Structures are given as C-alpha cells and as structure tokens.
Amino acid sequence: MTGETTLREVIVRLGKAMEAIEQAAAASLEREQDYSEAEAEVQRLNADRSRLAQELDLSEARGERLEEANKEVSRRLVTAMETIRAVLDR
Template sequence: MTGEATLKEVLARLGRAMDTLDAAVAARLEQEQDYSEAEAEAQRLNADRARLAQELDNSEARGDRLEEANKEVSRRLVTAMETIRAVLDR
C-alpha cells in the first residue's frame, strides 16, 4: 500500500507541477502579447511623430514664404506711397 500511496503522491505532485507550468506558460504568452501590443503602439507613435514633424517642417517653410511675400508687399507699398507723395508734391 505504501507504493500505491507514494505513486498517488507523485502523480498529485506531477499534476500540481503541470498546473504550475501551464500557468507560467500562459503568463509568458500574455506578457509577450502585451509586449507585442506595446511595440506596435510605439511604432504607431513613431509614425505619427514622423508625420507631424514633416507637417511642422512644411508649415515652417510656408511661414517663411509668407514672411518673404509680406516683406515684398510691404516694400512695394512703401515704394508706391513714396511715388504718390512725389507726384502730389509736384
């Protein structure tokens, strides 16, 4: 009977060990899934950052062009006003 009791104990321990192993594997798979999701989110954020950086560069370039156009318009207005004053002074 001791052999049977020992075999039952060994089988019970083996069952508990298998349950522990199953739980560890499940936890590891869940952790890998979480890591994969976090990595995918990081890639999405990097893509968004790159897109936003490009949009910012484009906006800054447009702002520079508008500033140059504004300076040119201002210069032309000053020239036109000076011409009008010169004509009125004659």
C-alpha cells in the same frame, strides 16, 4: 499500502507541477502579447512623429514664403506711398 499512497502523492505532485507549467506558459504568452502590443504602439508613435516632423517642415517653409511675400508687399506699399507723396507734392 504505502506504495499506493506514494503513487497517489506522486500523481498529485505531477498534477500540481503540470498546472504550474501551464500557468507559467500562459503568463509567458501574455507577456509576449503585451510586448507585441507595446512594439506596435512604438511603431505608431514613430510614424506619427515622422508625419508631424514633415508637417512642421512644410509649415516652416510656408511661413518663410509668407514672410518674404509680406516683406515684398511692404516694400511695394512704401514705394507706392512715396510715389503718391511725390505726385501730391508737385
């Protein structure tokens, strides 16, 4: 019966080996899915970064325009005050 015992042992070892292969394949698929999810998150973050950089550029340009408008208004107010003083002094 040693032949049967050996055959059973081989079948058991084969079953264990197949289970190990299945577990390794499942772990590999899980790692691949995790990698795909991480890659998608990186792409979303890059898109957000690009959008935020564009919004920052627009905000900076708007800030510069407002600063120039503020300077122009200030110059006009000074001119108006000087004109009013000159008229009052006459």
